[in-house]
Amino acid sequence: METIIVDTLGGDNPPVEIIQGGIKAAQSYNVKIVFSGDRRLIERQLEGVDGNFSIIHASQAITMDDSPVEAVRHKRESSLVLGVEALREGKADAFVSPANTGAIMAVSLLKLGRIFGIDRPGIATALPALTGRAVLIIDIGANVNCTPQNLKQFAVMGTVYCREILGVKNPKVGLLNIGAERGKGNKLAQGAFSLLEKLENFYGNIESHRILWGDVDVVVCDGFVGNVLLKALEGGSLATLDLLHKTIQRSFWGKIGSFLLRSSLRGFKQKISSSNWGGAPLLGVRDIVIIAHGNSDARAIKNAIGVALSSIKHGLVEKIERGIKKEIP
């Protein structure tokens, strides 16, 4: 049975919500959950609950404001540091946390190390494309200053993840850029194009308005641009729903129409809800680390554990190692 450590502190929601996510996962999948956090609180939540659980007691929590360095140096008794240490010691197969991204990255790099051939790990996230398939974006915030070489490594790791975990047979990789033609973009994009075109599955440049149409399966970019991209796609979508709602409420027939639409709209909102899309893997470290959204509810945590489980079963780390050896000898 696989064992997954869940960091119950450091998210925006109270630990109880995270613990409920772990319980749901233990009941849905055949998996053992190790909660890192406040022992008493966790024990209270687990009372009378069936499932395979254990606890790593932690007396400190990483907050959203803690700098990565702070987290590593001064919070050695935090649920994040103790959880990652237990992972390194082989006490579990994966680690899931809704904490501060920078802190997870720093602690993972320090305690787990990088896969041979990877200079910087990247955070990947899957978005729902209109085709019904997922589009993987890497990096969405781990590395704000990148080299073309970093982007090539993201491309290889993203390809492996997309094929092995998302089940896409021949994933196409696109370079996020501001025009379709070769030669477009800033220095980083121009440099990355020359490296990426050596990959068999390189599609070429992809512009941000095409991403949700599913032209490519993997989108490669630096973490600054990737983070702006992700939040802009989300912002554009939410603003549209908001404006639509206001426009509709202004007319009589609009109100009746939206009343008739309410169940369709509910289905739609569920579809675009980030809690359906699970966690974002930190690719390139020598173990499986899944970053859940800071405001993850129980369902999002359960889904992030599902992503972790799938990554374990497919031997993700070994497959990335093999992919990197092949493409970046």
Added chain:
Amino acid sequence: METIIVDTLGGDNPPVEIIQGGIKAAQSYNVKIVFSGDRRLIERQLEGVDGNFSIIHASQAITMDDSPVEAVRHKRESSLVLGVEALREGKADAFVSPANTGAIMAVSLLKLGRIFGIDRPGIATALPALTGRAVLIIDIGANVNCTPQNLKQFAVMGTVYCREILGVKNPKVGLLNIGAERGKGNKLAQGAFSLLEKLENFYGNIESHRILWGDVDVVVCDGFVGNVLLKALEGGSLATLDLLHKTIQRSFWGKIGSFLLRSSLRGFKQKISSSNWGGAPLLGVRDIVIIAHGNSDARAIKNAIGVALSSIKHGLVEKIERGIKKEIP
């Protein structure tokens, strides 16, 4: 009466569409339109039409694939080059073109020069925020590699434009970033923050999902990130409408609901249509240049001419000169 040159070649649409936009503008505003392009074609369109028109004949067109250097060096008889030359010679007060952005930028820089104190001009575009007001984004693609100093100059120019042309009393400037706190972001964002915080109207960092909520009036970023941002907001919005449409069509009540909603939806689509939002000014050159979207229809061209007219009447170039002298002595 103000005179505005309209480049009829180089857009995605046929020249006839652009010319119709110029005719509409001449009929709506008290303005003289000078068309640059194919004389015969323009004359045919103007036959029997009332209004104050003239023509600059051009035998070449800049295409979307022409590199900026190509445009400047080898297409001296193009509607773009001849139009900008006529502007420089004082034959008109502004120039409007739906051609290739890089080419417009290169020709304008070469022929018109920069405002004193501006290292690189920037392209600004106004988006509709949910508040009903506009949010100005600068730069959306003129400069893909920027310095913190460039971003400060964009902030000053954007503030002047927002106040004078968009009529916002005390425009707030936000720095596009991937977190709200000081110290977030890549080297460029960190460097720009230190310069921008000296401006009276600096709000701080703004994340991309907040932009359409109107937290700030001016968003400052480099042209690579700005272009990704703009297209992602658009893509997120359009994908949402598409997915919503498909979701609705799947249920019986959804179909009836959407039938009742059709006029509200039409109003909504008009609201977010880019043709309502006119052209994007190239700020920082020593004359008024308005870049219309490549796929501008007649209405979009008319609106871009409206933006040009308003810029002339408010003495935009002089006001930017004054703003720059004050902030960047």
